[in-house]
Amino acid sequence: MKYPRVELHCHLDGALPPETFYKLSLAHGIIDKSMDQETWRKQNVIREAMPLVECLKRFDLLVSLLQTKEELIEAAETLGISMYEQGIRLAEIRFAPQKHTEQKMSQENAIEAVLEGMNHVMKKHPDMIMGIIVCMMNCGPEIDNDADNLETVELAIKFKDKGVVGLDLAGAEGANPTESYRALFEKAHQAHVNITIHAGEVCSADVVKCAMSMHAKRIGHGIHGWQDPLVAKEIMDRKIPLEVNVTSNILANTVDSIQDHPIREMVDQGAIVTISTDDPLLCGVTLQDEYDLLKREFQFTEKDLIQFNLNAARASFCEGKESVIDKLEELLESLK
Numbered sequence: 001m002k003y004p005r006v007e008l009h010c011h012l013d014g015a016l017p018p019e020t021f022y023k024l025s026l027a028h029g030i031i032d033k034s035m036d037q038e039t040w041r042k043q044n045v046i047r048e049a050m051p052l053v054e055c056l057k058r059f060d061l062l063v064s065l066l067q068t069k070e071e072l073i074e075a076a077e078t079l080g081i082s083m084y085e086q087g088i089r090l091a092e093i094r095f096a097p098q099k100h101t102e103q104k105m106s107q108e109n110a111i112e113a114v115l116e117g118m119n120h121v122m123k124k125h126p127d128m129i130m131g132i133i134v135c136m137m138n139c140g141p142e143i144d145n146d147a148d149n150l151e152t153v154e155l156a157i158k159f160k161d162k163g164v165v166g167l168d169l170a171g172a173e174g175a176n177p178t179e180s181y182r183a184l185f186e187k188a189h190q191a192h193v194n195i196t197i198h199a200g201e202v203c204s205a206d207v208v209k210c211a212m213s214m215h216a217k218r219i220g221h222g223i224h225g226w227q228d229p230l231v232a233k234e235i236m237d238r239k240i241p242l243e244v245n246v247t248s249n250i251l252a253n254t255v256d257s258i259q260d261h262p263i264r265e266m267v268d269q270g271a272i273v274t275i276s277t278d279d280p281l282l283c284g285v286t287l288q289d290e291y292d293l294l295k296r297e298f299q300f301t302e303k304d305l306i307q308f309n310l311n312a313a314r315a316s317f318c319e320g321k322e323s324v325i326d327k328l329e330e331l332l333e334s335l336k
């Protein structure tokens with residue numbers, strides 16, 4: 001069925017369109033022309049479940065390809081166009097500007113570049129709504145990136161009404177306690193920056209509780225919140241939308257098997273579930289693949305999928321989302 005799709009949780013590096021990934025890999029001399037695009041894409045898809053920390057290592061190559069302004073502009077632009085072609089009309093793309101400063105760019109340059117790419121997409125397709133979420137990184141106690149994270153918060157504030165719609169904490173959940181980022185989230189909240197936090201992806205329900213206490217308006221993943229009925233209740237009582245990425249959860253080994261994924265329970269109990277892809281390149285999926293999996297493995301219906309999109313549109317931090325909300329509400333109404 002045709003309706004506007006909404007993607008809220010998508011990492012720019014892990015979501016590079018295959019053709020952009022191939023082109024940049026060639027340009028960087030990582031591969032030569034004897035390698036074809038599809039083989040190269042497949043080689044980089046995570047095939048078997050592995051710990052999140054191992055998955056995170058897969059990002060090193062991707063990030064190394066995105067160290068100039070031109071590369072980031074191209075990444076954001078081609079990703080946005082590819083999303084549009086897949087029927088997505090409201091998209092939030094996230095990235096950690098501090099990962100793109102290995103050469104000459106500052107965090108601010110990196111944000112400007114991604115904004116430029118995104119603006120090219122919206123100019124070409126005026127019915128596409130996009131926004132950027134900037135991520136702080138949890139790199140664990142061995143790497144001191146406190147100053148970098150503070151800079152990310154300051155830039156989230158500076159670019160708040162200029163295309164940056166939110167702030168996140170990504171990386172190795174639990175490597176440093178999520179609690180240790182409280183002051184940074186407080187600073188962002190004081191400046192009215194929207195907050196979403198990766199929580200309950202690998203760690204237990206108490207991290208989701210912690211994230212909710214740090215002004216998170218949404219939770220990235222949050223699936224382990226369902227290990228504790230009290231935390232699950234709090235998520236639902238507070239109507240906190242969850243950005244769920246089922247394939248990513250399986251590949252990062254955060255659930256033992258697909259049957260153990262709590263999404264059915266979450267939806268049946270009344271949680272506000274949204275569906276995204278997390279890292280479509282690394283996970284080897286599109287948003288449609290995720291929808292097909294939800295139908296096949298969890299017996300969700302087309303109507304459920306429209307509801308997930310409506311949940312996502314309502315939960316989006318982007319301005320101008322009302323047109324998408326209206327379309328989805330009308331469609332759901334017509335199916336009653």
Ligand SMILES: [Zn+2]
Binds near residue numbers: 011170
């Ligand atoms: Zn993520």
